[in-house]
Amino acid sequence: MRGSIRALGRLAGGLYLLLLYLFVMGPLLFVIATSFNPATSFPSRFEGFTLSWYAAILERPEFLAATGTSALVAALAAALAVLVAFLAAYALSRQGGAGGRGAMATLLASPLLVPQVVVSLAILQLASSFGIGTGFWGLVAAHAVYVMPFALRLILTGFARFDFAVEEASRSLGGGPLATWREVTLPLLRPSLVAGFTFCFILSFVNLPLSLFLTGPETATLPIVMFAYIESRIDPMIAAVASLIVLAAATATLLLDRFLRVRLVD
Amino acid sequence: MNAARTLHWLLLLPSLLLLALLLGLPLAAMLARSLEPNVLLSFTGPALDNYAYLLSRAYYLQVIWRTLRLAAETMLIAIPLGYAAAMLLQGLSGRAGNLAIMGLTFPILAGPLTVVLGWMALLADGGPFLGPLVEAGLIARPRLLGSEAGVVISLVQFVLPFAVLTLYTGLRQIQPPMHEAARSLGAGALSRFWHVTLPLSLPSVLSAGIITFSLAASSFISPHYLGGAGQLTLTTLVSQFIMATFNAELAAAAAGLLLLLMLGSVVALTAAIGRFIRP
Numbered sequence: 001m002r003g004s005i006r007a008l009g010r011l012a013g014g015l016y017l018l019l020l021y022l023f024v025m026g027p028l029l030f031v032i033a034t035s036f037n038p039a040t041s042f043p044s045r046f047e048g049f050t051l052s053w054y055a056a057i058l059e060r061p062e063f064l065a066a067t068g069t070s071a072l073v074a075a076l077a078a079a080l081a082v083l084v085a086f087l088a089a090y091a092l093s094r095q096g097g098a099g100g101r102g103a104m105a106t107l108l109a110s111p112l113l114v115p116q117v118v119v120s121l122a123i124l125q126l127a128s129s130f131g132i133g134t135g136f137w138g139l140v141a142a143h144a145v146y147v148m149p150f151a152l153r154l155i156l157t158g159f160a161r162f163d164f165a166v167e168e169a170s171r172s173l174g175g176g177p178l179a180t181w182r183e184v185t186l187p188l189l190r191p192s193l194v195a196g197f198t199f200c201f202i203l204s205f206v207n208l209p210l211s212l213f214l215t216g217p218e219t220a221t222l223p224i225v226m227f228a229y230i231e232s233r234i235d236p237m238i239a240a241v242a243s244l245i246v247l248a249a250a251t252a253t254l255l256l257d258r259f260l261r262v263r264l265v266d
Numbered sequence: 267m268n269a270a271r272t273l274h275w276l277l278l279l280p281s282l283l284l285l286a287l288l289l290g291l292p293l294a295a296m297l298a299r300s301l302e303p304n305v306l307l308s309f310t311g312p313a314l315d316n317y318a319y320l321l322s323r324a325y326y327l328q329v330i331w332r333t334l335r336l337a338a339e340t341m342l343i344a345i346p347l348g349y350a351a352a353m354l355l356q357g358l359s360g361r362a363g364n365l366a367i368m369g370l371t372f373p374i375l376a377g378p379l380t381v382v383l384g385w386m387a388l389l390a391d392g393g394p395f396l397g398p399l400v401e402a403g404l405i406a407r408p409r410l411l412g413s414e415a416g417v418v419i420s421l422v423q424f425v426l427p428f429a430v431l432t433l434y435t436g437l438r439q440i441q442p443p444m445h446e447a448a449r450s451l452g453a454g455a456l457s458r459f460w461h462v463t464l465p466l467s468l469p470s471v472l473s474a475g476i477i478t479f480s481l482a483a484s485s486f487i488s489p490h491y492l493g494g495a496g497q498l499t500l501t502t503l504v505s506q507f508i509m510a511t512f513n514a515e516l517a518a519a520a521a522g523l524l525l526l527l528m529l530g531s532v533v534a535l536t537a538a539i540g541r542f543i544r545p
Binding site: 013016017020021023024025026027028029030031034042043080083084085087088090091092094095104107108110111112113114115116117118119121122123124125126128129141142144145148152199202203205206207208209212213223226227230234238239242245246249250252253254 | 273275278281288293295296298347350354372377379381384386388390426483484487504505518525528
């Protein structure tokens with residue numbers, strides 16, 4: 001009797017998790033399915049299987065150009081974020097638990113609590129108060145400040161498993177401070193640095209609100225071009241673009257898990 | 267010792283500069299702009315007239331109230347759903363547990379624009395879920411697109427992974443000996459949950475509450491696509507001021523109000539839940 005109640009409880013728990021994951025993943029799975037549907041309206045009944053929506057992307061040069069812009073912005077923002085986050089994480093980790101470490105980490109995470117639309121507006125208005133346009137670097141600035149806390153979080157997790165005694169050992173063997181960083185510290189932290197870069201790159205690449213007020217015809221990012229496209233019409237081609245982004249994100253997620261064993265949750 | 271302290275601050279300098287120059291300074295410029303006269307309101311700035319204007323019109327008060335209501339509803343639905351999931355996920359271990367956690371980060375990495383595209387199709391009256399039900403005469407046309415319910419559904423889905431990840435980490439930090447001690451003293455499962463697990467997990471409930479409320483209040487894509495012009499929130503109002511009515515000063519004031527309301531909500535939430543957290 002007791003055993004069957006427990007089995008029933010486990011079944012209910014499993015069912016609950018299944019439904020929850022279906023709810024969280026459902027919209028993405030539906031977008032992917034739609035991208036293979038030959039029907040021209042969205043949403044619509046499934047009428048077969050086609051790859052023509054993927055081929056249609058190639059006929060729209062603005063999507064290809066925007067993919068390049070997004071990749072460049074994401075790479076620069078992620079590189080800047082990882083660089084400053086690494087230096088900060090080094091300082092905070094070496095300090096140990098003492099002396100306001102928690103307060104400093106909270107301060108450095110503060111961009112997370114500012115709405116991204118507000119970050120975009122604020123950078124626009126700072127530039128306009130100097131009478132200049134925001135241009136490409138305004139875009140990079142907004143993305144960098146927003147993704148930095150994610151890099152910091154991942155790199156701090158990496159430092160939690162780093163023993164600063166190995167630096168002492170390197171120095172006592174005659175290694176200078178720079179040689180110690182190059183030969184000892186950076187290699188040991190490489191997994192979390194690569195993970196931080198990848199994570200920041202993706203977050204920047206898929207982000208719409210940060211770019212909302214900061215792009216022009218020359219600097220439109222992929223989400224901005226998608227945004228403009230959806231304003232005028234919705235067809236399965238946009239689902240095909242979205243599916244490619246999902247595919248890229250999924251690949252990156254699996255690579256991080258498999259090769260770097262980096263966890264968001266420790 | 268002094269050299270070490272100098273090095274410490276030198277290492278922190280780049281990130282602090284990034285924050286000051288790319289967030290602090292822009293926000294200051296924005297708040298300064300919010301105090302200036304504009305095409306709609308003429309006064310001698312700097313003054314609070316833009317804020318007074320937004321807070322005196324029923325239409326804008328409705329937008330403010332809707333923003334707070336959506337965020338609160340999202341938080342109140344996502345926290346219990348996420349708490350139950352986080353408890354159940356504790357039972358998984360090894361490969362299955364890792365995969366389950368990894369799976370939760372996947373919609374975050376795919377991006378809200380992609381996800382909301384899916385919701386636009388799923389919530390449409392003729393969509394794959396509602397379409398057949400409507401045709402069979404089982405339900406009236408629900409019109410979820412353009413309604414508050416549709417926005418809440420997509421916001422809950424958007425914040426749920428953040429809630430589960432936060433609560434999962436918090437629940438894992440509760441020491442198993444605590445449960446053992448309670449069990450050996452004869453406490454039943456419900457009583458163990460009520461007197462041990464729940465009180466000890468309150469700090470992570472507070473974190474999850476702050477995260478879900480802030481994410482929902484600052485979301486742009488869900489209210490824009492699923493709520494539309496009839497369901498403006500402060501973020502979509504800001505974009506309307508910039509892109510449709512070209513009023514930078516009112517946009518800045520609306521953004522300033524959003525920041526203030528979010529700050530106030532975080533303080534209120536911390537006070538409300540903090541009372542029950544034992545030091």
